[in-house]
Amino acid sequence: MPKHLASNIAAALKGRISSSEWMALGRLPSERDLAEEFGVARNTIRRAVDILIAGGVVMRRVGRGTFLSAADASSLAGTIARMEGASPADIMEIRQLLEPAAAGFAATHASENELNAVHEAHRIAVDARDLATFEHWDAEFHHRIFACSRNDFLREVHHLVRIFRNRSPWFDMKRRSFTEERRQRYCHEHEAILMALRQRDSDRAKEAMLVHLRTVATNLLGR
Known part of the structure; x- marks a missing residue:
């Protein structure tokens, strides 16, 4: 029965x-x-x-x-549901594809006010002394660069990636790998990205972003 x-x-x-x-x-x-x-x-x-x-x-x-x-693929919700299992390694690979492009667009498309907003996020991250505060403004720094790209679709794709980054596996990895030395290095690399944006140098902005993301990948994933 x-x-x-x-x-x-x-x-x-x-x-x-x-x-x-x-x-x-x-x-x-x-x-x-x-x-x-x-x-x-x-x-x-x-x-x-x-x-x-x-x-x-x-x-x-x-x-x-x-x-x-x-x-x-005809179901957006179904596609997003399948993406929920993406590993931190998958996410880092996608970030290395998307974020240099966003930085390149931002260098040529951003207004001064938008660049000032990126600078503000960087300044607060520099002053942060705990992981939660730094992580928030670190993420905000990257998100504001996507806003500067003036590409709405690219910005929303990044917003989706950011949602996955806010889940526990990613934050647990950040917590385990967080040191003051690494925080300072991230801030130094952010400074290089910001300088390239200020100088409207698209190629340098892309390269600076890629260098930074490779550092993050090494610290989080050991590669």
């Missing part, structure tokens, strides 16, 4: 997936929620989900939930 019940639930879930009920979310509700909805034990829901996994309808990601295989 339990196997038959699990098969019936799997069929019901598949039908609802086909009707795009959870397409915007990109994932199934939790096993607990489904168990309550169907009035069965969680083990029965797990068996039903296993049937869907075997059929390629969904994918289980340990610790994160069950995602729809059909949640492809």
Whole structure:
């Protein structure tokens, strides 16, 4: 009977997936929620989900939930949901692609007021003495450079990366690697980026940003 019940639930879930009920979310509700909805034990829901996994309808990601295989690039929410598992190494690689470009755009597109805002973030980060304050203004320094790029799409992509950077794995790595010597080096490298922006030197701004991000990658990831 339990196997038959699990098969019936799997069929019901598949039908609802086909009707795009959870397409915007990109994932199934939790096993607990489904168990309550169907009035069965969680083990029965797990068996039903296993049937869907075997059929390629969904994918289980340990610790994160069950995602729809059909949640492809046509679903923005599904794409973002799949990005949640990005590793710090993945994020650093993307930063090294995006942020030099943003710095190059900022050097030629930013207004004086926008550059002053970048300078303000840098100044406060220089004065910071604890990790939380420095981390906030360090992130703000980079975010304001994206604002200076005058590219709305690029800025919003960075905002998404920033959300992932604010999650515990990233902050835990920052905390473990944080030293006063490293903070001072980051501030020195920020100064070089800011100087290139002030001088409207796009190539130097790109290079200074890449040098900085390589330092961060070495300190966080050991490479």
